Amino acid sequence: MASGFTAYRAILRSRVRAQQGYRVSFATDLFATVLTGLAELLEVYVIFHNTPRLGGLDFDAALLVFALANLTFAAADLLVGHCDRLPTYVREGRIDVFYLRPLSILGQLMTSEVSLRRLGRISVAVVVLGIALVRGEVAPTPTTVGMLALSIVCGTALMAGLFVAVAGLQFWLVDGREFANAFTYGGAYAAQQSSLVFPDPVRIFFTFVVPAAFTAYLPTLVILGEPGGDFADPALAWWLPAATAWVWGVALLTWRHGVRHYQGAGG
Amino acid sequence: MSVEPVRPVSASGPVSAPIVAVEGLTRVFRRRGAPALTAVDAMTFRIAPGEAVGYIGANGAGKSTTIKMLTGILAPTSGTARTVGLDPMRDRRELARRVGVVFGQRSQLWWDLPLRESFDLLAAIHRLDRLRATRRTGQLVELLDLGPTLAQPVRSLSLGQRMRAEVAAALLHEPELVILDEPTIGLDVLSKARLREFLIQTRREHGTTLLLTTHDMGDIERLCDRVLVVDHGRLAFDGTLAGLAGTVGARRVLVVDLDRPSEPLHGIPHTQWLGAEGEGVRQRLAFDPADTTAAAVLAAVSERVTLRDLSIEEPDIEDVVRRIYSASS
Numbered sequence: 001m002a003s004g005f006t007a008y009r010a011i012l013r014s015r016v017r018a019q020q021g022y023r024v025s026f027a028t029d030l031f032a033t034v035l036t037g038l039a040e041l042l043e044v045y046v047i048f049h050n051t052p053r054l055g056g057l058d059f060d061a062a063l064l065v066f067a068l069a070n071l072t073f074a075a076a077d078l079l080v081g082h083c084d085r086l087p088t089y090v091r092e093g094r095i096d097v098f099y100l101r102p103l104s105i106l107g108q109l110m111t112s113e114v115s116l117r118r119l120g121r122i123s124v125a126v127v128v129l130g131i132a133l134v135r136g137e138v139a140p141t142p143t144t145v146g147m148l149a150l151s152i153v154c155g156t157a158l159m160a161g162l163f164v165a166v167a168g169l170q171f172w173l174v175d176g177r178e179f180a181n182a183f184t185y186g187g188a189y190a191a192q193q194s195s196l197v198f199p200d201p202v203r204i205f206f207t208f209v210v211p212a213a214f215t216a217y218l219p220t221l222v223i224l225g226e227p228g229g230d231f232a233d234p235a236l237a238w239w240l241p242a243a244t245a246w247v248w249g250v251a252l253l254t255w256r257h258g259v260r261h262y263q264g265a266g267g
Numbered sequence: 268m269s270v271e272p273v274r275p276v277s278a279s280g281p282v283s284a285p286i287v288a289v290e291g292l293t294r295v296f297r298r299r300g301a302p303a304l305t306a307v308d309a310m311t312f313r314i315a316p317g318e319a320v321g322y323i324g325a326n327g328a329g330k331s332t333t334i335k336m337l338t339g340i341l342a343p344t345s346g347t348a349r350t351v352g353l354d355p356m357r358d359r360r361e362l363a364r365r366v367g368v369v370f371g372q373r374s375q376l377w378w379d380l381p382l383r384e385s386f387d388l389l390a391a392i393h394r395l396d397r398l399r400a401t402r403r404t405g406q407l408v409e410l411l412d413l414g415p416t417l418a419q420p421v422r423s424l425s426l427g428q429r430m431r432a433e434v435a436a437a438l439l440h441e442p443e444l445v446i447l448d449e450p451t452i453g454l455d456v457l458s459k460a461r462l463r464e465f466l467i468q469t470r471r472e473h474g475t476t477l478l479l480t481t482h483d484m485g486d487i488e489r490l491c492d493r494v495l496v497v498d499h500g501r502l503a504f505d506g507t508l509a510g511l512a513g514t515v516g517a518r519r520v521l522v523v524d525l526d527r528p529s530e531p532l533h534g535i536p537h538t539q540w541l542g543a544e545g546e547g548v549r550q551r552l553a554f555d556p557a558d559t560t561a562a563a564v565l566a567a568v569s570e571r572v573t574l575r576d577l578s579i580e581e582p583d584i585e586d587v588v589r590r591i592y593s594a595s596s
Contacts, residue, residue, distance in 0.1 A: 006394075014384055092373070093370070100338060100366075103360070264342055
């Protein structure tokens with residue numbers, strides 16, 4: 001598929017160029033996503049201003065969870081966040097045009113946009129990540145570095161899988177953007193919390209069904225050497241690749257069914 | 268190369284495999300709270316390589332549904348469709364490499380980039396090597412007169428420019444079959460003529476097969492040697508344009524503007540007087556090109572009155588189709 005790769009790379013590059021054409025609006029968007037990131041950071045600060053610990057985490061640990069959750073979600077959002085626009089693509093007939101090209105439909109949807117403005121939120125997350133690692137006095141051992149890398153790479157892939165799973169569903173639910181956002185943004189919100197703030201059933205849901213806890217909370221336990229709790233064992237964190245594979249498995253299934261449904265229903 | 272080594276040879280010459288073969292093709296749409304709609308109903312036809320086929324019918328007759336099934340966008344409810352010998356659902360990507368499609372209403376260009384970049388991207392998507400991409404783009408740009416628009420963002424193109432660009436985009440990878448859905452809709456006379464000329468030339472030089480839906484009788488007359496008429500999902504007519512005219516009488520209407528108010532132009536040979544406006548300054552006469560010529564009618568009219576201006580109205584496709592229906596029912 002090397003040559004298919006060339007095509008996707010050319011498409012992605014063109015998406016980047018298109019955004020460079022509108023510098024002022026791009027700068028405004030970028031600034032807006034920085035503000036969003038800061039507003040969410042403020043929320044964490046406010047909570048820990050009122051309570052020293054929440055869900056077994058102190059402020060420094062919460063910062064690390066915040067940073068990883070935001071980094072992975074914003075990176076996934078940058079890459080494939082526009083997948084939730086599928087209903088618009090269906091309505092405008094852009095999906096039909098995808099069918100007329102010798103590339104996969106999903107590949108074309110994923111590369112149809114790159115939301116570079118999300119770099120604003122990513123940069124907030126990166127800065128907070130640096131601060132959290134320094135304040136948490138994290139020593140660069142194979143465990144911490146390995147976990148950090150795994151969390152960033154697989155966590156981003158896991159979040160991207162959520163976007164794709166939800167895009168597949170939207171072939172049925174053409175007005176289902178709200179429903180879709182409940183999964184993606186809901187997952188992202190859950191990822192930002194200590195799993196221990198949730199009652200058991202919710203914690204189990206966000207660990208084993210929509211495994212958002214794997215992107216930030218569980219890795220944080222490993223990196224900081226925190227004990228965790230029931231259904232929140234730090235050792236689980238190393239199963240992140242499996243959780244990612246699970247999400248992508250479900251995502252590809254819903255996507256395939258979605259495409260079949262579209263061909264069956266005709267938009 | 269797509270040349271089959273062995274082909275059955277009949278008395279009339281080599282018989283090639285059809286480029287489109289549709290057999291009992293049916294598509295039913297189930298709708299919530301409404302009766303199921305059979306958009307395409309047991310359609311059967313074949314198109315041979317090199318043919319130019321007009322696919323016409325009223326809005327909602329099933330034209331777009333058929334095209335979607337031929338290109339793998341829609342699954343048939345029953346029956347089969349094979350396009351360039353492939354199953355459109357199973358071999359969609361391979362099909363996309365060999366077929367070009369222009370949907371008048373849906374653009375395959377990147378609206379926020381200069382036109383040139385759309386061609387570059389499509390060349391990458393179709394894996395054309397640099398030399399071939401440059402040569403082919405250059406050809407199309409010249410033939411479709413797109414040079415001045417290459418640097419413009421697609422969103423700023425006029426409709427005529429955009430349609431020509433869409434056609435170029437669909438033909439970039441030199442497909443053996445080109446499907447055009449309403450390619451001339453909304454175009455001015457000059458743009459239409461240019462586009463038709465280009466399609467005729469493409470067909471002549473490359474033997475490209477054309478399948479087009481249109482509401483414009485002019486498209487059919489100038490481009491197609493065969494017409495399929497679809498009505499309520501069924502094939503109502505399959506034959507030549509002359510045959511179609513023979514079935515329903517493809518009448519044209521001569522509109523004459525006279526220098527002064529005149530009596531109705533009754534009794535011009537082979538014509539039917541349709542009416543007058545402005546106390547007879549403008550009059551309309553229908554004639555069948557099978558019986559007489561526009562020149563003969565004009566000569567007969569000029570003997571009686573002085574002409575200031577004239578125009579000929581093409582038969583309206585909806586009207587032709589309507590008459591097919593009434594003739595067949």
